[in-house]
Amino acid sequence: MAALTEIRWHGRGGQGAKTAALLLADVAFNTGKHVQGFPEYGPERMGAPITAYDRISDSEIRVHSNIYEPDYVAVVDDTLLHSVDVTKGLKETGAILVNTEKSKEEIIPLLKGYQGKVYTIDARKVSEEAMGKYFPNTPMLAAMVKISGVMDTEVFLKEMEASFAHKFAKKPEVLEGNMKALRLALTEVR
Amino acid sequence: MAIRTRMSGNEALAEAIRQINPDVMPAFPITPSTEIPQFVSTMVANGEVDTEFIPVESEHSSMSAAIGASAAGARTLTATSSAGLAYMWEVVYVAASSRLPIVMAVVNRGLTGPLNINAEHSDSMGARDSGWIQIYAENNQEAYDNMLQAYRIAEHEQVHLPVMICQDGFITSHAVENISLLEDEPVKKFVGEYEPQHYLLKEEEAMAVGPYAVSNYCMEAKKAQAEAMIRSKQVILDVAKDYEQLSGRSYGFYEGYRLEDADYAVVAIGSVCGTTKDAIDRLREKGVKAGLLKVRVFRPFPGEEFAEALRGCKAVAIMDRAESYSGQGGPLGAELMAAMYRAKVQAEAVNIMYGLSGRDVRVEDIEKVYADLQDMAENGKTFAQYPYLGLRE
Numbered sequence: 137m138a139a140l141t142e143i144r145w146h147g148r149g150g151q152g153a154k155t156a157a158l159l160l161a162d163v164a165f166n167t168g169k170h171v172q173g174f175p176e177y178g179p180e181r182m183g184a185p186i187t188a189y190d191r192i193s194d195s196e197i198r199v200h201s202n203i204y205e206p207d208y209v210a211v212v213d214d215t216l217l218h219s220v221d222v223t224k225g226l227k228e229t230g231a232i233l234v235n236t237e238k239s240k241e242e243i244i245p246l247l248k249g250y251q252g253k254v255y256t257i258d259a260r261k262v263s264e265e266a267m268g269k270y271f272p273n274t275p276m277l278a279a280m281v282k283i284s285g286v287m288d289t290e291v292f293l294k295e296m297e298a299s300f301a302h303k304f305a306k307k308p309e310v311l312e313g314n315m316k317a318l319r320l321a322l323t324e325v326r
Numbered sequence: 327m328a329i330r331t332r333m334s335g336n337e338a339l340a341e342a343i344r345q346i347n348p349d350v351m352p353a354f355p356i357t358p359s360t361e362i363p364q365f366v367s368t369m370v371a372n373g374e375v376d377t378e379f380i381p382v383e384s385e386h387s388s389m390s391a392a393i394g395a396s397a398a399g400a401r402t403l404t405a406t407s408s409a410g411l412a413y414m415w416e417v418v419y420v421a422a423s424s425r426l427p428i429v430m431a432v433v434n435r436g437l438t439g440p441l442n443i444n445a446e447h448s449d450s451m452g453a454r455d456s457g458w459i460q461i462y463a464e465n466n467q468e469a470y471d472n473m474l475q476a477y478r479i480a481e482h483e484q485v486h487l488p489v490m491i492c493q494d495g496f497i498t499s500h501a502v503e504n505i506s507l508l509e510d511e512p513v514k515k516f517v518g519e520y521e522p523q524h525y526l527l528k529e530e531e532a533m534a535v536g537p538y539a540v541s542n543y544c545m546e547a548k549k550a551q552a553e554a555m556i557r558s559k560q561v562i563l564d565v566a567k568d569y570e571q572l573s574g575r576s577y578g579f580y581e582g583y584r585l586e587d588a589d590y591a592v593v594a595i596g597s598v599c600g601t602t603k604d605a606i607d608r609l610r611e612k613g614v615k616a617g618l619l620k621v622r623v624f625r626p627f628p629g630e631e632f633a634e635a636l637r638g639c640k641a642v643a644i645m646d647r648a649e650s651y652s653g654q655g656g657p658l659g660a661e662l663m664a665a666m667y668r669a670k671v672q673a674e675a676v677n678i679m680y681g682l683s684g685r686d687v688r689v690e691d692i693e694k695v696y697a698d699l700q701d702m703a704e705n706g707k708t709f710a711q712y713p714y715l716g717l718r719e
Contacts, residue, residue, distance in 0.1 A: 161502045162502070165332040171502065172501055173502040174501035177444065177684075200498070200598065200600050202686050204688065
């Protein structure tokens with residue numbers, strides 16, 4: 137992994153893109169990294185496009201600007217591909233991850249000629265199968281960890297389990313569902 | 327032992343408040359400071375602090391209630407941003423002139439308009455002449471550290487003035503970053519118990535707070551207030567020294583980053599300073615002697631110290647995140663240039679407006695500022711005062 141990894145999240149208000157970005161910062165911190173996880177705020181509304189960011193680094197992070205040339209991009213809602221320039225500035229050495237039920241072949245033409253790697257995951261399918269409800273951020277988080285390699289996936293699962301155990305101390309069934317979603321996402325991303 | 331963790335600037339502020347455990351916190355929510363009273367009221371509900379939390383109906387009321395509580399003898403706190411601070415206006419002055427050691431967490435956001443919720447310093451800069459001490463932070467760590475030092479300064483017998491602990495809205499208040507916290511006990515010992523000398527609930531001493539003062543006395547009261555502000559300078563340094571003993575982190579009126587031998591200096595406040603440090607490291611690799619003077623204390627204004635620190639520079643860019651609409655630049659530019667003039671510091675200087683309403687500032691933007699400074703010093707390039715950084719044409 138490079139000394140500094142920069143990730144940009146695109147989602148719609150209410151889908152948890154900000155939460156996913158903050159969770160990723162959290163788990164990366166737990167593995168000893170310097171982190172920065174932050175949302176870009178505008179007039180927030182349910183369903184409006186939102187952006188969130190992660191910086192994960194081996195050394196102290198001082199810069200306080202948005203990320204314009206990310207290593208990775210996550211798109212939590214594929215309808216954004218028509219309205220937001222999600223590959224803008226995205227490094228060709230990096231990758232884009234799209235939550236969609238469509239095939240990769242259907243998605244690629246919507247990425248404005250992006251030459252880097254393209255990954256898709258059907259986060260709805262994963263989420264509904266594991267948790268019985270649609271929370272796209274949990275599968276997207278796992279998929280991002282896998283494609284970016286910001287940490288070992290086994291370490292990631294261990295850290296997430298500890299963090300969920302703390303967060304959902306009184307709701308063990310929620311913990312199980314979330315863990316199942318993470319594991320499933322690691323195999324479903326393609 | 328230090329506790330290494332990660333949290334947002336607002337969480338860091340709330341954590342400092344939990345450790346201080348102040349007596350009273352009246353507050354009214356406003357973005358982006360809303361989380362602070364939200365976190366504190368949760369702590370109150372969970373019994374983690376015994377602070378009396380007063381949910382008031384407006385910011386004018388939150389500051390009024392803070393004045394009442396502080397005058398009664400309670401260690402008092404509030405938090406606000408932007409229009410909330412503006413709505414307090416009348417009583418912000420009353421708090422300072424009544425010499426009440428209230429601490430206010432200000433999460434900086436621009437004043438309307440156009441209506442916007444993002445980072446700008448126009449709210450606290452607007453209150454720069456209200457008689458409050460103002461201390462600014464670059465990141466969550468500094469917001470936490472400054473908060474822990476605030477009451478020691480405010481309550482000092484040589485000071486008795488309220489303090490604003492400022493950080494940039496969203497950029498630091500909502501960004502989760504690494505932070506090193508102190509343990510509860512050493513913090514409590516450092517901050518100490520509040521034992522006011524004079525207060526309304528003191529039975530053996532009748533006193534009035536905030537009465538009418540006739541012209542024969544009023545000017546003397548203002549002079550005494552101004553003197554206290556000047557005396558606070560030494561107290562700010564002394565408290566910082568004690569805090570360094572405790573935390574290992576050193577603070578002063580400003581932080582100089584690669585400033586000592588700098589030919590070109592940026593002077594700025596808040597989160598942009600981190601971005602500037604990255605730009606400086608890039609430029610130093612190319613042999614450009616770039617440096618930063620990061621303003622921590624804006625009130626009192628340590629003009630002599632700032633000017634002295636810039637004496638060896640060839641050109642200086644003074645960055646303001648608040649318009650004054652004076653046609654002359656912003657508040658930091660105006661005050662620092664006056665201080666440089668008095669100190670006969672002859673560097674070329676330009677006052678730059680940046681980051682208004684949250685306009686993002688990149689490392690590349692700051693590199694351009696240094697390139698312009700070089701152009702000024704080496705090629706005699708002149709600027710129409712005063713440029714806007716990153717303005718869309």
